[in-house]
Amino acid sequence: MRLVDLLVESLTACLREARRTAPMAAGIVWGVASVFLLVAVARGFETSQRAQLEALGDSFVLLRVNRATQTRGDVRANAFVRLDQEDIAAIRAGAPAVEAVSPRAATWFVRAYHGEDIGRASVLGVEPQYADIVRVPLRAGRFIDAGDMANETNVCVIGPGVHNDLFGGGDCIGAELRLVFLEGEAEEPVQRRLTVVGVLADDEAAGDDFYVSHRGVVFMPFTSWQRTSAEDFQFFVMRPRADEGKELALAQVREVLGRRHGFDPSSPNSLVAYFDAFERAARIDAVFGGLQLFLVGVGVLIMSLGAIGVANVVLMSVTARSFEFGLRRALGASRRHVFGQVFVEAAVVCVVSGTLGFVCGAGAIAALGLVDLPEGFAPPRAELAAAWLPGLLLLAVSLAAASWPALRAARLSPALALRGGGAR
Numbered sequence: 001m002r003l004v005d006l007l008v009e010s011l012t013a014c015l016r017e018a019r020r021t022a023p024m025a026a027g028i029v030w031g032v033a034s035v036f037l038l039v040a041v042a043r044g045f046e047t048s049q050r051a052q053l054e055a056l057g058d059s060f061v062l063l064r065v066n067r068a069t070q071t072r073g074d075v076r077a078n079a080f081v082r083l084d085q086e087d088i089a090a091i092r093a094g095a096p097a098v099e100a101v102s103p104r105a106a107t108w109f110v111r112a113y114h115g116e117d118i119g120r121a122s123v124l125g126v127e128p129q130y131a132d133i134v135r136v137p138l139r140a141g142r143f144i145d146a147g148d149m150a151n152e153t154n155v156c157v158i159g160p161g162v163h164n165d166l167f168g169g170g171d172c173i174g175a176e177l178r179l180v181f182l183e184g185e186a187e188e189p190v191q192r193r194l195t196v197v198g199v200l201a202d203d204e205a206a207g208d209d210f211y212v213s214h215r216g217v218v219f220m221p222f223t224s225w226q227r228t229s230a231e232d233f234q235f236f237v238m239r240p241r242a243d244e245g246k247e248l249a250l251a252q253v254r255e256v257l258g259r260r261h262g263f264d265p266s267s268p269n270s271l272v273a274y275f276d277a278f279e280r281a282a283r284i285d286a287v288f289g290g291l292q293l294f295l296v297g298v299g300v301l302i303m304s305l306g307a308i309g310v311a312n313v314v315l316m317s318v319t320a321r322s323f324e325f326g327l328r329r330a331l332g333a334s335r336r337h338v339f340g341q342v343f344v345e346a347a348v349v350c351v352v353s354g355t356l357g358f359v360c361g362a363g364a365i366a367a368l369g370l371v372d373l374p375e376g377f378a379p380p381r382a383e384l385a386a387a388w389l390p391g392l393l394l395l396a397v398s399l400a401a402a403s404w405p406a407l408r409a410a411r412l413s414p415a416l417a418l419r420g421g422g423a424r
Contacts, residue, residue: 021345024313025353031302032357033364038295040365040380046288047381056204056212057135060239061246062104062275065257081261082232085222088127090260091236095252097244102130105225105233112166112218113178119165121158121218123179125225125233133239136214139163141173141198148221155224157198161215172196179218181228192228194220211235212275235274246278299393307401314346314405322409339410346402 065081083103091101105125112121130136131143141157148155156177163169166177173196181190200214220228240249250271258265273279362382369379 021313021317021349024309025349025356027305027309028350028353029357029360031305032354033361035295035299035302036358036361036382037364037380038298040361040382041368042288042291042295044380046284046291049284049288052204054135056214056275056277057133058277058281059242060133060237060277061250061273062212062235062237063250063253064234064236064272064274065261065263066270066272080234081257081263082234083236083257084232085226087257087260088236090256091238091253094256095249097241097249097252099239099241100129100133101236101238102127102133103222103233104130104235104237105222105229106235107181107225107229110218111180112162113180114166114172114175117166117168119162121162121179121216123181123218123220123225123228125222125229126219127222130219130237133237134212136219137201137203139199139201140171141196143198144219144221149223152223152227153221154192154194155197155221156194157200157219158196159200159214159217160202162218163199172199177218190228192224194218246276304397307397310346310350311401311405314342314402315408317345318342318405318409335410339406342406342409343399343402346406347399350399350402 065083085103088101088103091098095101103125107123110121110123112119126144127149128143128145136143136157138157139160143157144155147153158166158172158177163172166172167175175196176193177196179192179194181192198219202215204213204215238249238253240246250268251265254265254267254271257263258270263270365380365382
């Protein structure tokens, strides 16, 4: 018999046996759509988390020195260490595992003005190396350079939040803004007028960590910040050399600062990481590695249930149609023909159901893309690998499960089948 005739007979039989094959088809549709949707949602979430990390940089640590001394009874035992520019120079000279380091001198909640517009900003004094350590993508203009540091120029680079608050998101390069600081215990207001030379792009995800977010910041040269602030700074950023590693770099930094400020450098608590991009990347890898294993387990379970359902439905169909197969055999049909018909019927149902499952899954993914998802989630990503690989595996498992009932149908004795008997 030609393959075309076999396909026509199989399709006809599928339509005739629709009541029996419908539960099997529905199970396959649900399984394929579920796996497709789960993988797409997980991929979208992973993409958003990695994009959030990459928006800030994935190879730096934001640090603060925790204790000036560990001597029992010392009033400085729990005090944060105030750093100065000589500490940064000492780290550069005495910590060879550190590739780059920059102060991140912060003055929080400074009032900022431009004309009649007013806002709040965190003013950060940094060195040009800061842009080599932490990602600061520019929308327009430039970042702070060595000339600004040497000349203590009154220039600034503003974050997208400040840009929107003071300039409405419009052109601001060359414009002037006014900052009002509170200086010292007397809280005397100090004003500084800065010229905007750069604006950062708004690449951060919503809800980024307060200590590393650049949305509401005003960057100014560290030397200019020193003239503004009466105190030394507390925070600095560091990127270790790739071949040395983070832990060695931190140990060397603790050793350098411990000698300068009189605390025990062997204590890991003496250096507090307010943001650790390496640790966050490791957590992301661990979470999504575990999620991937979970999805693999769910996929295996769904395929196993699908295979059991296929085998059960095809076996029931073979049992109910034993007279039909016996008659075909009696009229000259070969065992190969009977086996092929049952096998092709199962294949047709699996292929059609799997395709419909992909369509349903793609529809659900498209619908979720139109919904406002929780903060930190990106729209699901329908990837080709997430579609064809589970589908092929489910098809292979289902056809393998259908082989035994098909073989049972092929082995039916015509005489026994016509009398209502079973396989010999």
